[in-house]
Amino acid sequence: MTDLPDELSTDEIIRSLASGAPTTWLRSTGTEAALPEFGEVMDSAAARFDRFASWFATTFPETATVPAELASAFPETDGGMIESALVPAPAAQHRLVDLFGSEITGQLWLKRDDSLPVSGSIKARGGFHEVLEFAEAIAAEHGVDAHDPAAYSSRRFSEIAANHRIVVGSTGNLGLSIGILSARLGFAASVHMSADAREWKKTMLRDHGVGVIEHAGDFVEAVEAGRASAEADENTHFVDDEDSVSLFAGYSVAALRLQQQFAAAGVTIDEQNPLTVYLPCGIGGGPGGVTFGLKRVFGPAVRCVFVEPSQAPAMFLGVRTGRHSGISVQDIGLTGATAADGLAVARPSRFIGPTIGPLISGFATVPDEVIRAGVGVLHETEGVDVEPSATAGLTIPWRMGTATGETSAGVHLVWLTGGAMVPADERAAYLDEGRGLVDRISSTASAIFTD
Numbered sequence: 001m002t003d004l005p006d007e008l009s010t011d012e013i014i015r016s017l018a019s020g021a022p023t024t025w026l027r028s029t030g031t032e033a034a035l036p037e038f039g040e041v042m043d044s045a046a047a048r049f050d051r052f053a054s055w056f057a058t059t060f061p062e063t064a065t066v067p068a069e070l071a072s073a074f075p076e077t078d079g080g081m082i083e084s085a086l087v088p089a090p091a092a093q094h095r096l097v098d099l100f101g102s103e104i105t106g107q108l109w110l111k112r113d114d115s116l117p118v119s120g121s122i123k124a125r126g127g128f129h130e131v132l133e134f135a136e137a138i139a140a141e142h143g144v145d146a147h148d149p150a151a152y153s154s155r156r157f158s159e160i161a162a163n164h165r166i167v168v169g170s171t172g173n174l175g176l177s178i179g180i181l182s183a184r185l186g187f188a189a190s191v192h193m194s195a196d197a198r199e200w201k202k203t204m205l206r207d208h209g210v211g212v213i214e215h216a217g218d219f220v221e222a223v224e225a226g227r228a229s230a231e232a233d234e235n236t237h238f239v240d241d242e243d244s245v246s247l248f249a250g251y252s253v254a255a256l257r258l259q260q261q262f263a264a265a266g267v268t269i270d271e272q273n274p275l276t277v278y279l280p281c282g283i284g285g286g287p288g289g290v291t292f293g294l295k296r297v298f299g300p301a302v303r304c305v306f307v308e309p310s311q312a313p314a315m316f317l318g319v320r321t322g323r324h325s326g327i328s329v330q331d332i333g334l335t336g337a338t339a340a341d342g343l344a345v346a347r348p349s350r351f352i353g354p355t356i357g358p359l360i361s362g363f364a365t366v367p368d369e370v371i372r373a374g375v376g377v378l379h380e381t382e383g384v385d386v387e388p389s390a391t392a393g394l395t396i397p398w399r400m401g402t403a404t405g406e407t408s409a410g411v412h413l414v415w416l417t418g419g420a421m422v423p424a425d426e427r428a429a430y431l432d433e434g435r436g437l438v439d440r441i442s443s444t445a446s447a448i449f450t451d
């Protein structure tokens, strides 16, 4: 283990993280201070998605009708909705009770962002939103009616868009979301991919006509390269995953939708029946935006827990030390490498920790073995196939339940963040590996710290 700088070595939580051991930090989050700062970004992002619904419905026929599992929550929607189902997961809960040898009082639910339309991950929420916001700005700048969805299918808009480029750095899924949507709107697009990005994600993007630039380094390097290339070019928009309010706003819309989904399912979320949400975390943008939205919607009745791989706890480290993007996991001797490719991030977002940090109720790290095993459990119990990153939160309700009995009541919502686009052969390999590890899912003890 690397020697920790003196000021960090006195912190037992950092020592636990640095050892690579699964670590949990549960916090009391009294403050709502960050909430007003972003004004109405969530509502205006929701309105933007509504404006584009008819464009999605015609451009991506798979979104043309509202799927049965969403229809009762969104009776007024015709189609073109980028949303995923909210489902109870009694079979997974039963299996995990067996595997852990302990009950949780509440109910396990899953948020199925693994099957969000068009790009199959939570990144569709933020990524699509930023591309749509840029499209509206470009339309307005060129005298096209930005609020007319039909305008985006016009020859005039395609000609304008072809003259503009969208650039992003990504571990994979953000690139897929931005790339696919940009290409459909007619923009030129370049995605800078880190070494962790899966080959099939690059191939899929190239098939959509998106330029893929491969980097041998990690995610931070890919983002830097993307930023530098965009600075040099005039008609170029850089999607800055380290610092973007537009991505953030897009993710936050999930909360408004979730409120309708719980209501339609007849589940009241309040202090008697609180909601605990387990969010896989990479740079922190996705879980940060969702947390902001959920706190706006459910207030103190919701608690959000960010879950990261043991070797890549970027947000955990940034918030715990207060150094945010000024510290990386390598600074405490961790590798940053993980089987959860979407979460392979060594340094957190510049803006999520400082603003949303106080709203995060807990952080947890999980070893790769547990992340992989989660793929097996979800397949065997719920028939749900996801990519490894998506399972990060699955075991945390049990970990927290063992720590403090009171945390186990209410609704435990595990946010499944990616999977639908995974090709069949990769999926089979994830499953094989995951099913072989199921019995080990509960074997790793976690250090738990509460304040």
Ligand SMILES: Cc1ncc(COP(=O)(O)O)c(C=O)c1O
Pocket (backbone or CB within 6 Å): 121, 122, 123, 171, 172, 173, 174, 280, 281, 282, 283, 284, 285, 286, 287, 341, 342, 343, 345, 387, 389, 390, 417, 418, 419
């Ligand atoms: C499947 C999946 N889950 C979770 C995340 C984490 O999102 P963020 O990096 O915004 O924290 C990502 C990021 O790419 C992802 O691909």
